[in-house]
Amino acid sequence: MSYRIRVPEKVDPLDEAHLLTGVDRFLHVLQEQRRAVLAGLGVVLVAGAVVAGVMWYDYQSTLKARELDQEATLHYLNRPADDPKKSQEQLSQAITLYKQVVDQYPRSPAAPLALFHLGNAQVLANEVDAGIETYKRFMLLYGSNTSLLGLVQQRLAYAYLAKGDRDQAVKAFTGILDIPGALNKDHVLFELAKIEESQSRPEGALAHYQDLMKNYPNSPFTSEAAVRVKVLEVKKAPETPAAAPASAASAPAPQPEQPAKASSGKSTAPASKKKQ
Template identity: 25%
Template structure:
């Protein structure tokens, strides 16, 4: 029976060259002897063919190992590429987490600066300071989720500061980045409707309120949009269209106060 020294001598040449076939020949001899010993110990007869037949698992493993050995350069390259891809994914994941975290910190700083401050004599200055932080956030982290929200909030702030053009620009930037299924998308269109109404661009105002109604949830918002559209048609002198949308608002509103106001409008225009 072959010992470890004999296997090593068959596996390693004088020039450190691996002779794979010789190695497997030695291992097969070793396994054959082992199998013979096992069958003899159990008192079973074994044919010469069965004795020489290689172990199935070993044969498969040997072929796999030999294939890998013969194609080792390709495997080294594939392993290196796979390792590099994993490393890049890990680095990107860590970068993205840090990117979003820093953006969220700036967003919280801006949002809290005016929502927690409340109404005061310095309200305008508070809003202006918040806008600066939002704009810095947008410039530093333009691809973050916080940047999208910053555009929306900036639109609200500019409208509160009576800067309608900048409000329209901010809402527009938010809508370019947001999904139609986002609740804030409907509210951004709602804000745009008021902006265009203030500019007396009534057609765009109506279009904005209609867009707001397309994917907004809740009867309350639908009734408000219908009432807004009706009000604009009334300003345009289109009483028939105004009456049509006031009636739609009346059908949708769950608010008794709004219902009373809309009923009064319907009665006036009927």
């Protein structure tokens, strides 16, 4: 009878880490990586502090920029009409305050509108060249602001007209028609038509007026455009040849001559013989 020798199974002792619970394992890893964890936590805290500081600074900058913009606008709008000297002083103060907004707080929400108002104030103060540069600066810094970009280019065109540079004005006006979402395209077409009329080019003026009437029928400029179209079409129509001069009036028919009246003298009739 054979005997089978029973060999006991080998059991590997479990690793100590396997016997730990999830929390104990986390604490164990945390203990081993303490320096790295503390360093990462410090980075997170610093980043959070930086973000909070930037947000607080932006908030304070927005408030300050808004206050300056409101003060400048009050000076700009409340100029006395009956006191030119004081009006000029307030306009100068408005220009100074608008410059502070755009120079010190260019990232604030008030900066684009302040820059637009700055250009308007400079042109009004007869600083046309400075106003043109301000409008160009707006186009460079805030060209993505399509709601204001069209108005800025329109003001730029007016500034060029004030300088007598009609070609640059037309270029600025025409550029507005290519701005998606510009709200003043109807006004621009009307201004372009007026420029064409001033240069004695009725065909170009008619094209702009008709474009305005077709694409913007509800525009407040449409009725005036319709009047101008009628006037230009009358001028454009060839003049009717002048009527031939009326033929000379026929001479009156000669009237028959009146018979001459007999003389009043007595005619000598032959004496009749008396009957004897």
